[in-house]
Amino acid sequence: MTALVPLEDCLAQALSGQGPVLSEVVPVTAARGGILAEPLVFPLDTPAQPEALRVGVAVAALDLAGASASLPIPLAHPIRVLSGDQLPPGADAVLPAVGLETLAGGLVAIQTVAPGEGVRRAGHDGRAGAPIAAAGAVMTNHVCHVATMAGLEVCHLRRPRVRVDLPDPRHQAFIEGFLTALGGKFVAEAPDLLLRPSDDAEPRLALAPGDTAWLEREGAMLVLSVPRRFDAVFAACVALAMPAMAALTGAKALTETRPLTRKIASGLGLSHLVLLTRQDDAWVPGPAGSVTLAALAAADACAILPPHSEGLPAGAMLAGIPLNFPLG
Missing domain, CATH: 2.170.190.11 (Molybdopterin biosynthesis moea protein, domain 3.)
Known part of the structure; x- marks a missing residue:
């Protein structure tokens, strides 16, 4: 059996030298969900007059x-x-x-x-040049509303071209929704990121679940091989598609750091995906390396434990990636 490749090594070989895609001018009314390539600022004092x-x-x-x-x-x-x-x-x-x-x-x-x-007073809501959102931030509903009220008509976005070709329409729809939230723009030809089914039945990636997922470069295109099981599909999205989209957009993964309500057990040598649910000011973790639809429906965030970890004790601080707004 071939030794499994660490997740960090897979990402390093695929994303080495990868820069953000070129920006494009997009009407603010059509920018929802996009990743800003340039800071968004108030063009004038708002309101302009008292x-x-x-x-x-x-x-x-x-x-x-x-x-x-x-x-x-x-x-x-x-x-x-x-x-x-x-x-x-x-x-x-x-x-x-x-x-x-x-x-x-x-x-x-x-x-x-x-x-x-x-x-x-003039400028009460925002002075000319004052920031609305930073480069790399997501054009959320409220940011779009503020930009419109401030008088902005267009913004500059980085929208990686994405193509998803999967045999299961449910997986196809899930991944398209996932990539839309990361600022992707779907195309039929010349994508920056192509997602296709994994034909390799042998485990290759040291990721639980998702050991048959893989990210690599083919020419100017990134190619993500997606496993056929749903839990592994989700793991591939978080562990591979999200870093790829972050590199293509120039955005960063957002995190919320909270203490764990109970311990997490994981084995050495594998990166383990963990689902997290908010409880007061803490995270309630699910089992390491396990994703069910019911657990995903209840989850608020996720994290990937590194392969050198043997889990975390109760009370340990863990940075979780919010599922609703993972980049920004």
């Missing part, structure tokens, strides 16, 4: 100094505003209805107001 935070009359606060019920101050040209309206030039506050009275057919102020009161 806005009313409440209903009332736009005023210059210093003009109302000393105003009271016994000393009302007439408002020569009162401009009523609603919440969200831009303030007219010269106004720096919004006087609410309780501070107004009608006297001799005109509005008067019967209370003072401080400069900036009832107002969202």
